[in-house]
Amino acid sequence: KTLKIGLIPADGIGREVIPAAKQAIEALGSDIPRPEFIDLLAGWETFTKTGNALPHETVDVLRNECDCALFGSVSSPSKKVVGYSSPIVALRKELDLYANVRPVLSVAPEAGQQPAVDLIVVRENTECLYVKQEEQTIGENGKEARATRVITERASRRIGQMAFELALARPRKHLTIIHKSNVLSITDGLFRETVRKVPTLEGLNGKYDDVTIMEQLVDSAVYRVFDVMVAPNLYGDILSDAAAALVGSLGLVPSINAGDSFVMGEPVHGSAPDIVGKGIANPLASIRSAALMLRHLGYTKGADRLDLAVDQVIREGVTLTPDLKGTSSTTEVLNAVLKRI
Numbered sequence: 166k167t168l169k170i171g172l173i174p175a176d177g178i179g180r181e182v183i184p185a186a187k188q189a190i191e192a193l194g195s196d197i198p199r200p201e202f203i204d205l206l207a208g209w210e211t212f213t214k215t216g217n218a219l220p221h222e223t224v225d226v227l228r229n230e231c232d233c234a235l236f237g238s239v240s241s242p243s244k245k246v247v248g249y250s251s252p253i254v255a256l257r258k259e260l261d262l263y264a265n266v267r268p269v270l271s272v273a274p275e276a277g278q279q280p281a282v283d284l285i286v287v288r289e290n291t292e293c294l295y296v297k298q299e300e301q302t303i304g305e306n307g308k309e310a311r312a313t314r315v316i317t318e319r320a321s322r323r324i325g326q327m328a329f330e331l332a333l334a335r336p337r338k339h340l341t342i343i344h345k346s347n348v349l350s351i352t353d354g355l356f357r358e359t360v361r362k363v364p365t366l367e368g369l370n371g372k373y374d375d376v377t378i379m380e381q382l383v384d385s386a387v388y389r390v391f392d393v394m395v396a397p398n399l400y401g402d403i404l405s406d407a408a409a410a411l412v413g414s415l416g417l418v419p420s421i422n423a424g425d426s427f428v429m430g431e432p433v434h435g436s437a438p439d440i441v442g443k444g445i446a447n448p449l450a451s452i453r454s455a456a457l458m459l460r461h462l463g464y465t466k467g468a469d470r471l472d473l474a475v476d477q478v479i480r481e482g483v484t485l486t487p488d489l490k491g492t493s494s495t496t497e498v499l500n501a502v503l504k505r506i
């Protein structure tokens with residue numbers, strides 16, 4: 166048996182860290198089925214060359230040939246560019262990867278990190294403001310811009326259920342619903358109500374009785390630390406970057422985009438134009454993303470080996486990239502991880 170893994174490095178440091186994750190997976194040997202990698206295109210550069218940021222072939226191959234995938238990062242422009250739309254947002258929709266699971270874990274508090282952090286942000290991945298329905302008109306006040314925010318019961322229910330599952334599997338079993346219902350009582354109100362009702366769904370028979378449900382408004386949630394947090398798309402995006410600050414670098418935080426039939430690992434960080442090409446991008450978020458992906462597929466032993474190797478390298482504190490105040494290169498950190506695998 167083989168494990169077919171689509172590789173979509175996309176832009177910027179994605180091309181430096183995804184190859185590192187590939188090598189880490191290859192180092193696992195027989196703990197996972199023989200990996201077969203398929204290189205796929207997407208991103209801003211692909212758009213500038215072909216006029217399409219997400220070629221149909223990429224989606225087709227992911228859908229029909231791959232068991233899972235790893236995505237790097239895209240360099241999306243901050244201005245509207247006709248014909249361009251973010252391939253990662255599109256991929257999440259195309260493959261119905263409705264949950265973005267982002268664990269934030271500190272393993273070396275002694276290395277200047279905040280008190281131990283061990284939390285998971287469970288971000289809804291298909292709707293909210295990311296439906297990207299925006300328009301601009303001219304009104305009494307000059308230009309007026311509007312964005313539509315969509316929250317549905319179906320999407321809130323399934324992300325809620327994913328979050329309850331994750332909370333149940335942890336020692337504390339706390340689930341905090343993140344919202345801003347005091348202001349957005351209809352949209353965030355629906356999210357909150359729907360997630361709250363998940364434990365009463367038919368067929369669950371008290372499965373989540375041990376999970377303590379809490380709530381926090383999104384703004385104050387930024388400065389408190391919780392166990393598992395479930396949030397609409399935009400809040401989840403912002404919260405997880407904020408949580409990354411608690412562990413010292415965005416370059417440490419992994420994620421998976423998960424649906425019912427496909428999973429795609431993706432470091433939380435972007436394409437990091439400020440450091441691209443310098444060979445100093447931290448590969449650990451991508452290696453951890455590979456571990457999360459394998460864990461999601463049930464390859465626990467392989468995932469454990471990747472995570473342990475990464476944790477060891479961080480704890481030793483010798484071979485680290487500059488974002489963690491080290492002086493090592495991407496390749497040196499990768500080699501340190503490979504050695505420990």
Ligand code: NAI
Pocket residue numbers: 178182237238239240241242253415416417433434435436437438439440445446447448450486488
């Ligand atoms: P960013 O995450 O690319 O960078 C923020 C800061 O963190 C930078 O100083 C960067 O050098 C540092 N950083 C990020 N990852 C790192 C790593 N692995 N190792 C060392 N340092 C790291 O966010 P920014 O600057 O806001 O966005 C840059 C571009 O990335 C934009 O075009 C944006 O649209 C895109 N982006 C793409 C995402 C994706 O592909 N899912 C997510 C976030 C941003």
Ligand code: MG
Pocket residue numbers: 402403406433
């Ligand atoms: Mg983000």
